[in-house]
Amino acid sequence: MGLIRSFSSSYSMYLVFEFLDATLGSGVYSTGFILALEMVGLNQRVLGGNMISSAFAIGQVLLALVAWAIPYWRTLTRVLYAPSLLFIFYYFIVEESVRWLLSKGKKKEAARIIYKAAAINRKELSPESIKQLSEDPTPTPNISIINGVTTSIPIDETPQRSLFSQVLRSRIIISRLFICSFWWITVTFIYYGLSINSVSLAGNSYVNYILTALVEIPGYALSVLTLDRFGRKSAIMTSFFVCGTALIALPFIPNELLWLQTCLTMLGKLAISMTFSSIYIYTSELFPTSARHSLLGFCSMIGRIGSILAPMTPLLMAYMASLPYLVFGVMAGCSGALMLLTPETLRLRLPDTIQQAEAMAVAPRTRKRTDIIVD
Numbered sequence: 001m002g003l004i005r006s007f008s009s010s011y012s013m014y015l016v017f018e019f020l021d022a023t024l025g026s027g028v029y030s031t032g033f034i035l036a037l038e039m040v041g042l043n044q045r046v047l048g049g050n051m052i053s054s055a056f057a058i059g060q061v062l063l064a065l066v067a068w069a070i071p072y073w074r075t076l077t078r079v080l081y082a083p084s085l086l087f088i089f090y091y092f093i094v095e096e097s098v099r100w101l102l103s104k105g106k107k108k109e110a111a112r113i114i115y116k117a118a119a120i121n122r123k124e125l126s127p128e129s130i131k132q133l134s135e136d137p138t139p140t141p142n143i144s145i146i147n148g149v150t151t152s153i154p155i156d157e158t159p160q161r162s163l164f165s166q167v168l169r170s171r172i173i174i175s176r177l178f179i180c181s182f183w184w185i186t187v188t189f190i191y192y193g194l195s196i197n198s199v200s201l202a203g204n205s206y207v208n209y210i211l212t213a214l215v216e217i218p219g220y221a222l223s224v225l226t227l228d229r230f231g232r233k234s235a236i237m238t239s240f241f242v243c244g245t246a247l248i249a250l251p252f253i254p255n256e257l258l259w260l261q262t263c264l265t266m267l268g269k270l271a272i273s274m275t276f277s278s279i280y281i282y283t284s285e286l287f288p289t290s291a292r293h294s295l296l297g298f299c300s301m302i303g304r305i306g307s308i309l310a311p312m313t314p315l316l317m318a319y320m321a322s323l324p325y326l327v328f329g330v331m332a333g334c335s336g337a338l339m340l341l342t343p344e345t346l347r348l349r350l351p352d353t354i355q356q357a358e359a360m361a362v363a364p365r366t367r368k369r370t371d372i373i374v375d
Helices: 011-025 027-039 042-069 073-093 098-103 107-120 127-134 163-169 171-200 205-214 216-230 232-252 258-286 292-318 323-341 354-359
Strands: 142-146 149-153
Touching: 027 042, 027 098, 027 258, 027 292, 042 073, 042 205, 042 216, 042 258, 098 107, 163 171, 171 205, 171 232, 171 258, 171 292, 171 323, 171 354, 205 216, 205 258, 216 232, 216 258, 232 258, 232 323, 258 292, 258 323, 292 323
Parallel strands: none
Antiparallel strands: 142 149
16 A cells, blocks of 8 residues: 555545555554564563564664655655565464464464474473363363462353453453553654654754654663563553653753753653553553454554644644643653553463453452462
8 A cells, every 4th residue: 555655646545545554554563562472471571572662663763764865755655665565475474373372262273383383492392281282172160269269160151242242341341441542542642742743853853853763762671671570550650750740841941951851852752662662561461362452453543543643743832832742741641640540460471361351450469479360
């Protein structure tokens, strides 16, 4: 769609293919992110997620460099979109998520991938693992372990409700969906807003854009250092408040201190970049495997409201030069406060069912590591 758009003969044709490009391609990043997260183990989630986010930042730097070298939009579009045709071959290279296959009952395909991974990594599977992979699944009662008390839940013989129905019936999942959607609106609004407004800073606009992209990488490094040490909620809440404080302080900085204004802008971009990467990971951990991609995709879709509004923020400068940054700061503070309404997911395995995701809402002071529902 991007290549066809470069040959547009009218503005209407350009808009049509811009729309199709976004419609068909916007889910690629979230799909790839979830696939990668489900491929790695519990201790590698944060590192794996932030490696992908760092690659995204490097892509932005390359975008600025290519745009600097090729300013004509038709040629630039063709240079940027032509390599994406190579991704068709990923279908033959990248394996499906084992966790997703198991959640859909496709045990043989999951076993094939696990055996292949073991062979490539020269690892031997335990006899228990081989037995689980080779035997046909037999109905077993669910076991619920809550506060150290083990209870057996009989198998429900009635037909299961559809996934959509299960989500709608869960007030916990629905409330998380609304909270996560507001987070996504906030992070996309601030993230893209700061990137767009960076070209209005003093100096070369291409260099400014590159700097706002490069400052993301330290933000992702902070995410790696803090998410597993201090927990998801504390780290993300702090980054929201740091971002909000830095941006709200901007209007009170004299114009003579241009270097300080630039530093605060970069600090805000660093903090929101850390938040953006962390929100991807945290949102993935809040929802079950059976609905993870759909619900994260919904949050990402609602979050596009923020990226739609972000290009409008420079217009606010007509009323007050720092008004966009004040709006960014207030939204960051509100999102940080909403972190109080969601559970901590540090060192908890990814939930596979709606019931397991709901069980994460147990208050941290009463929840133990065994306080999860195990199928």
